[in-house]
Amino acid sequence: MSKPVVAIVYHSGYGHTKVVAESVLAGVKEVDAVDGVLISVDEVDEKWEVLDGAAAIIFGAPIYMGSVSAGFWAFAEKSSKRWMELKWKDKLAAGFVNSGSQNGDKLQGLHALFNLSQQHGMVWVGLGLHPGNNSSKASIDDLNRLGGFGGAFVQSNIDQGPDVVPPDADRRTAAYLGHRVAEATVRWVKGA
Numbered sequence: 001m002s003k004p005v006v007a008i009v010y011h012s013g014y015g016h017t018k019v020v021a022e023s024v025l026a027g028v029k030e031v032d033a034v035d036g037v038l039i040s041v042d043e044v045d046e047k048w049e050v051l052d053g054a055a056a057i058i059f060g061a062p063i064y065m066g067s068v069s070a071g072f073w074a075f076a077e078k079s080s081k082r083w084m085e086l087k088w089k090d091k092l093a094a095g096f097v098n099s100g101s102q103n104g105d106k107l108q109g110l111h112a113l114f115n116l117s118q119q120h121g122m123v124w125v126g127l128g129l130h131p132g133n134n135s136s137k138a139s140i141d142d143l144n145r146l147g148g149f150g151g152a153f154v155q156s157n158i159d160q161g162p163d164v165v166p167p168d169a170d171r172r173t174a175a176y177l178g179h180r181v182a183e184a185t186v187r188w189v190k191g192a
């Protein structure tokens with residue numbers, strides 16, 4: 001029997017969010033019982049069937065002008081064809097966002113991803129971690145250093161390329177989200 005698929009669909013104008021998506025995929029791949037698939041919104045027209053067949057979809061976007069990028073939102077609007085038939089109902093969903101600023105209105109972007117999932121009738125999986133970097137003994141190298149709850153928050157300095165940023169702590173946080181969604185998928189599919 002084929003394994004349940006965890007798909008990661010993302011937009012990245014300049015490569016930083018692509019690196020994050022790859023980290024999420026690495027976390028998904030730590031769980032043998034699922035298959036992970038990475039889909040850029042640029043290739044989604046050839047990949048709708050993969051998304052329709054997936055047990056979970058993780059949405060990822062950079063923050064442009066205070067919310068998710070137009071590139072990601074074009075995909076969200078195209079997904080309305082799926083909404084017509086509630087084709088994605090009861091799939092698991094999760095999200096990650098990446099911005100230049102430490103805050104960068106990431107929560108605004110994550111809420112957009114959450115709302116998209118709820119329009120589709122999906123079941124949202126949060127990050128499941130305490131915040132890091134929030135005490136005198138903590139460090140910017142902590143997992144979840146930006147203290148997200150609903151998904152993975154990532155920050156990439158705007159003057160550095162994706163070979164350097166986002167930092168390792170954020171890549172590990174993204175991988176944690178991928179691993180968590182993969183484990184949740186195994187439980188979700190088994191319970192069906």
Ligand SMILES: Cc1cc2nc3c(=O)[nH]c(=O)nc-3n(C[C@H](O)[C@H](O)[C@H](O)COP(=O)(O)O)c2cc1C
Binds near residue numbers: 063065104158
């Ligand atoms: C058009 C544009 C708008 C942006 N707006 C914001 C913003 O509102 N807040 C923020 O923190 N960063 C903003 N940024 C920075 C990006 O979020 C950051 O550079 C991110 O790493 C880009 O990801 P990407 O390389 O995957 O496109 C903006 C970047 C661009 C290109």
